[in-house]
Amino acid sequence: MIRPREVRAPGTGRKLSLRNRLVLGSAALIALAAVLIGVVSVLALQGFLIDRLDVQLTSASTRSQGALDGRPGGNNQTAPPAGDFLALPGQREGTIAGLVTSDGTITAGVLGNRGSSAPLTEAQLAVLSTLTEASDPVTVNLGGTLGDYRIIVSSTPIAGESLIVALPLADVRDTVLQLTFLVAGIGLLAVGSAAIAGAIAVRFALRPLERVAGTATRVTELQLDRGAVALAERVSLDDADPRTEVGQVGAALNRLLEHVAFALSSREASENKVRTFVADASHELRTPLASIRGYAELTRRGGHEIPDDVAHAIGRIEAESVRMTGLVESLMLLARLDKAAAVEHESVDLSRLIIDAVGDAHAAGPDHVWELEIPDDAVVISGDRLRLHQVVANLLANARMHTPAGTTVTASLMWEGELAIIEIRDTGPGIPPELQPTVFERFVRGDSSRSRAAGSAGLGLAIVAAVVAAHGGETKVSSTPGNTVFRIELPGGVVL
Numbered sequence: 001m002i003r004p005r006e007v008r009a010p011g012t013g014r015k016l017s018l019r020n021r022l023v024l025g026s027a028a029l030i031a032l033a034a035v036l037i038g039v040v041s042v043l044a045l046q047g048f049l050i051d052r053l054d055v056q057l058t059s060a061s062t063r064s065q066g067a068l069d070g071r072p073g074g075n076n077q078t079a080p081p082a083g084d085f086l087a088l089p090g091q092r093e094g095t096i097a098g099l100v101t102s103d104g105t106i107t108a109g110v111l112g113n114r115g116s117s118a119p120l121t122e123a124q125l126a127v128l129s130t131l132t133e134a135s136d137p138v139t140v141n142l143g144g145t146l147g148d149y150r151i152i153v154s155s156t157p158i159a160g161e162s163l164i165v166a167l168p169l170a171d172v173r174d175t176v177l178q179l180t181f182l183v184a185g186i187g188l189l190a191v192g193s194a195a196i197a198g199a200i201a202v203r204f205a206l207r208p209l210e211r212v213a214g215t216a217t218r219v220t221e222l223q224l225d226r227g228a229v230a231l232a233e234r235v236s237l238d239d240a241d242p243r244t245e246v247g248q249v250g251a252a253l254n255r256l257l258e259h260v261a262f263a264l265s266s267r268e269a270s271e272n273k274v275r276t277f278v279a280d281a282s283h284e285l286r287t288p289l290a291s292i293r294g295y296a297e298l299t300r301r302g303g304h305e306i307p308d309d310v311a312h313a314i315g316r317i318e319a320e321s322v323r324m325t326g327l328v329e330s331l332m333l334l335a336r337l338d339k340a341a342a343v344e345h346e347s348v349d350l351s352r353l354i355i356d357a358v359g360d361a362h363a364a365g366p367d368h369v370w371e372l373e374i375p376d377d378a379v380v381i382s383g384d385r386l387r388l389h390q391v392v393a394n395l396l397a398n399a400r401m402h403t404p405a406g407t408t409v410t411a412s413l414m415w416e417g418e419l420a421i422i423e424i425r426d427t428g429p430g431i432p433p434e435l436q437p438t439v440f441e442r443f444v445r446g447d448s449s450r451s452r453a454a455g456s457a458g459l460g461l462a463i464v465a466a467v468v469a470a471h472g473g474e475t476k477v478s479s480t481p482g483n484t485v486f487r488i489e490l491p492g493g494v495v496l
């Protein structure tokens, strides 16, 4: 029989749930958008501020040029003091102005807060003297307390002389830094709140999917492999609305369940037909079998002289018809037990039943050692006496037929909580391991010559399992050479 495959255990690799993937995915997209917007706006602002600074730089340079044009001596080659072309009206604090003469001498200063001009260090002067004239301002790091500057170098009317004017970039840098922090803060806030809102929204959106999965799980817990199956589980109509994706899954599951329910009821109907057929056929066979047995017996006892070979043949006919009657009765019983739990409801004294069965087994197998372990108080349950007797008799017959003479067979009875436990243990060679998983199925028998010689059909344990199941109990087996245990668990207060 093909059994449903076990659901594979989740692998060891990390697998994110759909919910987490949706939330993380949308948070990542928002983070990416925030980073893009942030970078573009910071760069745009920086460009704008530098452009503005460059305009101011050009004005400052023009002012300094103006001051140089008006210097006394006009074409005089000696450079005036830096303050002359630096400390001018309109020139802002931090402005640097310098003059490089044709012989490479540099005169430069930086404007203080009260229009005073402070000198530059040697290193800063060295940096400035390396600059060449260009139409566009450049950014240069002057080091020390000055930092980055935008610098424009232009020529003066005196040949070989160039004017350097520079404005600090510190304000631009501060503003850009502030905006960067602001954008980063807002971005983080947006990503955080989007993740929380997304988690809540996804949770709500996936609820119907959880309900659909719940329905599927409940179906897997139903026993579908035998008997009349009522497959009534369905996804609710709200969760099976085909206009939504989850609804499509729900609707598909409902269609699947509908289909399976139909298949199961067809299977149940055809099984019932077969059972009825087997039960009817077995029933019909009993009468002709009884006649064959009767005629054979009559011929044997008729007192006529019959040749030995004919007597032997008649003996075989009688023995085989007895065996066939047993087989037919087993088949009929199994078909009836399959159809419905066809067992009686009466109080059964299991202690008495086991004592009788072991007594019978002892009579049938005097070469075995028979032992009884039963509690002092009678164990009484509600059930079908005849069928339960058959259960114990079948197990004892197996212990007799499938083990060699001298084997000890122990029948024990006990209470375990609410369960009445019958155990038939023997010290025989045991059931072959490959037979054990299917030993309770029909027509399953070991092929030892002993079993075959005994004419076993392989129905004894199938009847045991069916009767015990009809009583709501369980049948278990464990077998190793020297220790074979059949354990029957019957609910104590079972009301049938």
Ligand SMILES: Nc1ncnc2c1ncn2[C@@H]1O[C@H](COP(=O)(O)OP(=O)(O)OP(=O)(O)O)[C@@H](O)[C@H]1O
Pocket: 394, 398, 399, 400, 401, 402, 403, 426, 428, 429, 430, 431, 432, 435, 439, 444, 445, 446, 447, 448, 451, 455, 456, 457, 458, 459, 460, 461, 462, 484
């Ligand atoms: N106590 C046991 N020791 C060893 N083998 C056993 C024992 N009980 C059952 N078996 C094995 O299990 C098989 C199935 O047993 P089951 O009672 O169903 O059929 P059977 O005894 O062969 O035939 P039937 O009972 O219908 O006459 C047996 O053929 C035998 O090989």
Ligand SMILES: [Mg+2]
Pocket: 394, 397, 398, 456, 459, 460, 461
């Ligand atoms: Mg048997």
